[in-house]
Amino acid sequence: MAPLRMVILGRQGAGKGTQSQRLVAEFGCVHLSTGDALRAAVAAGTQLGRQAQSIMDSGGLVGDDVMNGIVRERLADEDVSSKGVLLDGYPRTAEQADALERILEGLEQRLDAAINIEVPVEAATERMLERGRSDDTVDAISRRLQLYEKQTAPLLDWFEARGLLVTVDGVGTLDEVFDRVVAGIESTAGGRL
Ligand code: AMP
Numbered sequence: 001m002a003p004l005r006m007v008i009l010g011r012q013g014a015g016k017g018t019q020s021q022r023l024v025a026e027f028g029c030v031h032l033s034t035g036d037a038l039r040a041a042v043a044a045g046t047q048l049g050r051q052a053q054s055i056m057d058s059g060g061l062v063g064d065d066v067m068n069g070i071v072r073e074r075l076a077d078e079d080v081s082s083k084g085v086l087l088d089g090y091p092r093t094a095e096q097a098d099a100l101e102r103i104l105e106g107l108e109q110r111l112d113a114a115i116n117i118e119v120p121v122e123a124a125t126e127r128m129l130e131r132g133r134s135d136d137t138v139d140a141i142s143r144r145l146q147l148y149e150k151q152t153a154p155l156l157d158w159f160e161a162r163g164l165l166v167t168v169d170g171v172g173t174l175d176e177v178f179d180r181v182v183a184g185i186e187s188t189a190g191g192r193l
Contacts, residue, residue, distance in 0.1 A: 001027075001028070002084075003029060003081075003082060003083055003084030003085075004027050004029055004084040004086075004112045004113070004185075004189060005029075005084050005085050005087075005104070005109055005110065005111050005112050006023075006029070006084075006085070006086050006087070006111065006112055006113045006114065006115060006185070006189075007086075007087045007090075007091070007100075007111060007113075007114040007115070007159070007164075008020055008023070008086060008087070008088050008114075008115045008117065009114060009115065009116045009117070009152065009155065009156065009159075010115075010116055010117035010118065010119065010170060011119065011121070011124050011145055011148045011149075011152075011153075012124060012128060012141070012144050012145065012148060013119065013123070013124030013125060013126070013127040013128040013141075014117040014118070014119040014124055014127075014170045015117060015119065015127065015170055015174075015177060016088055016089070016117060017033070017088065018174060019115075019117060019174075019177060019178060019181055020033065020086055020088045022174070022178050023086055023178075023181065023182075024086055026182065027084065027086075027185075028083055028084070029083050029084035029085050029086050030079060030080045030083050030084070030085050030086070031085075031086050031088060032071070032074055032075075032080070032085050032086065032087050032088065032090070033088040033089050034067055034070060034071065034087075034088070034089040034090040034092075035088070035089045036088075036089075037070055037074075038052045038056060038062060039056075042056070048066065051066075052066075056135050057134065057135050057140065058139075058140060058143065059135065059139065059140030059141065059142070059143030059144040059147070060143065060147070061092060061093070061147060061151070064093055064095040064096055064099065067090060067092075067096060068095075068096060068099040068100075068103070071087070071090055071096075071099075071100065071103065072099075072103045075103055075104070075107060075109070076107060081107065081109070087100075091152075091155060092147075092148075092151060092152045092155075093151045093152070093155075094151075094154065094155065094158070097155050097158050111162070111164055112164070112185075112188070112189035113164055113166050113184070113185050113188045113189045114156075114159035114164045114165050114166065115166045115168060115181055115184065115185065116156055116159075116165060116166065116167045116168065117168055117170035117177065117181070118167060118168065118169055118170050119170035119171060120171070121145060123171065124145070125141060125145070128141050129141070163188075164188065165188075166181070166184035166185060166187075166188050167184075168180040168181050168184050
């Protein structure tokens with residue numbers, strides 16, 4: 001099977017993390033979550049982690065250059081090149097989407113699908129409050145949701161214009177949503193599976 005390169009989108013609390021774990025197990029690709037990468041940097045106390053922590057706690061966005069650098073470095077790694085990748089939490093801005101396109105071009109790779117998991121704001125907020133992450137305070141959640149609508153939701157058109165968008169109803173059991181996602185990927189990236 002050719003390595004798949006995919007992006008998973010959807011407002012925070014849509015269940016991207018859980019679906020991502022299932023997807024990488026199914027398709028054998030590497031899960032690249034920029035939120036996880038930042039949380040690892042915070043836990044390790046690196047310079048990046050120290051800079052990112054307060055931004056993350058407030059629900060803001062870490063700078064595009066920093067994020068593009070993290071992704072550029074990881075996509076060039078041999079395991080990612082050979083196994084493919086599921087990008088989770090990136091791109092989040094138009095600037096990041098353009099950077100991703102340039103990074104992939106430079107590596108002579110291309111995206112196969114952008115999965116958009118749709119969940120209403122109320123359900124997403126409830127799920128975030130349940131998981132209890134340190135940046136899941138009411139204020140930070142509301143800021144993240146606002147930034148998502150303003151900066152990230154417009155990227156759906158960007159992916160649609162490239163014929164990559166797979167929109168899936170994210171309300172349902174884990175298995176139901178997963179089946180919808182896989183069916184969507186098969187119809188969009190089918191020729192390469
Ligand atoms: P997530 O785990 O995707 O919800 O990300 C947690 C936090 O990390 C976000 O609220 C942002 O502060 C930061 N973050 C993760 N990915 C990005 C990104 N692509 N661009 C900017 N900030 C990000």
